[in-house]
Amino acid sequence: MIKVENKEGYSVITLNRPDKLNALNLQMRTELISKLKEINSNREIRAVILTGEGRAFCVGADVNELAQDFADDLRQTFYPIVREIRFSDKIYIAAINGVTAGACIGIALSTDIKIARRDVRFVTAFQRLGLTSDTGVAYFLLKLVKNQRAYELAVLGGEFTAEEAEKWGLLKISENPLQEAESLAKKIVSGPFQSYVAGKKLANLILYSDLEKFLEYESSIQGYLGKTEDFKEGISSFKEKKEPKFKGI
C-alpha cells in the first residue's frame, strides 16, 4: 500500500490505496513508518516526495478500522510518521494531488515544502465525528498561519481550499504538483545540501521545539474524546450518512 521509487538522490513515496482514497489503515501506517525509517537512514537520498495515487492525496485514518484507544494509537502509529518527516535530515516535499482530510492534513503540513493542485480541498473532518483535530493538524496550521480563519478551522473544523491556503502562504499551487516536486527535488539533490538541512534544523528550532509536548497533550485529549457519547454518535451517523445529534457533554 506504500510504493517507493528511489531515483537519483531522491525518493518518491506514493500512498497507494486509491480505491479507499488512500485512507490510512493500520497496515498502511506501519508500512509508511518503516519505509520512512528506511529512507531516512539511506545516505544516498536527500529529498523525499510524498504523494497519493489516484484522485486523493490521503483522507486520514480509515474510519472502518478505528483503534480502541486513540491516545495509544496516535502515539504508536501516527506520530512516528510526523516525527520521521519533521526531524529527519532529508527535505520532504508534499505533492498534494487531491483531497486531503483528517490526519493526512497534519502529515502534509509536517513536510518542508507543500505543493498542491488548485482544486484540492482540505477537510478537517474531526469535529464532524465528535473529536478534535489530531496528528498535529491544529499545531501546524496555527504555527504556520496566523489568521482568524485558520484559528476557526482548528477549533470548529471545516474545509479549506488550496487556493485559500496559497493566499495564507501555507503552500504553493501547481497544475502538476508531482512534476514540480520532482524538479525541486533535483535542485535540492544538486545543491548545497548541508545548507538546506541546516536550514531545516533552524526552522525546527524556531517553529517546532514544542512539538513533542503538544503531541503528548493532543493524544491525551483525543483519547478522552474517543470515549465520549458524542464520538459514538459522530461515527455512527457518519457511517450511516445521517445528520449527527450531538449532546455536547
Place this chain on the structure above:
Amino acid sequence: MRVKYIYMYNTIQIEVKENIGIIRLNRPDKLNAINLQMVEELVKALDELENNNDVKIVIITGNGRAFSAGADVKEMLETPLEDIMKRGHMPLWEKLRSFKKPIIAALNGITAGGGLELAMACDIIIAAESAKLGQPEINLGIIPGAGGTQRLTRTVGKFRAMELVLTGKLISAREAEAYGLVNKVVPDNSLLDEAIKLAKEITTKPAITIMLAKEAVNKAWDTLLQQGLDIERRNFYLALSTEEAKEGMKAFIEKRKPRWEK
C-alpha cells in the same frame, strides 16, 4: 490474569486491576482532608497492596474536586498536642517512606498542605491541568509539618519553596511543571487514563528490579553522594543476581523481548 477486588473503606476506596492498585481519597465534601481515620485506612490499604503479589505499582488520586486540601483542620484543632505528637499522621508518612512499590500521585484538583506533602511522598506526580498546588499552612498560623518545607525545597529549590511557604499561595499545574514539581500535566478528563498508561508501562518491567530501582533513587534524597553511590552499587549487585536480570540480559543479547513473570 485480570484480578479485580474492591474493598470497602470509609474515607478511601481501593481497587486492584491488572497489577495496578488504585487508591481514591474519598471525602469529597471535605476536599479529601486527611483525618486520623483516613491515615489509618491509608496505612491499612498500603499494607494490603504491599502484600498483594498481583500489585506492582500503586496510583493515589482523589474523588471530587480535590486531590486533598490537607490535614483535617477541625480535627487538628480539637486534638490535644500530646496525642498529635504521640500518633497523629506519622504512621502514614512512615508507611509511605518504607513502601517498596512505586506510587504515582494523580492530582485531580486542589493539592494543598498535607495533600501536597502526600503527593511529594509518592514517586511520580501527574497533574490534571486544573490542579492547584501549594503549602497554605501559614494562612492558619502554622507551617507545613510533613515535608512541605523539606521535600518541597529539595525539589523546587530554596527560593521558590520559600515563596510558596511564606505566602501560602497556590500555583497552577503548569507552573508546578515548570518548577519540576510534577512530572507532567495532562487534560483533566484524561488524568486517570494517563496515570494508568504510565503505571502499565512500569508493570511491564520486572517486579524485584522495580523495587531495587525505586529504593536507589530515593536514597539520593536521604544520603550524601558517597553513601548513595554505595547503596546504588549494592542494589545493582542485587539486581544482577536476580533471575529477572539473567533473563533480561540474555534476551538483549538474543535480540528478543524478555519473558518476565507477570
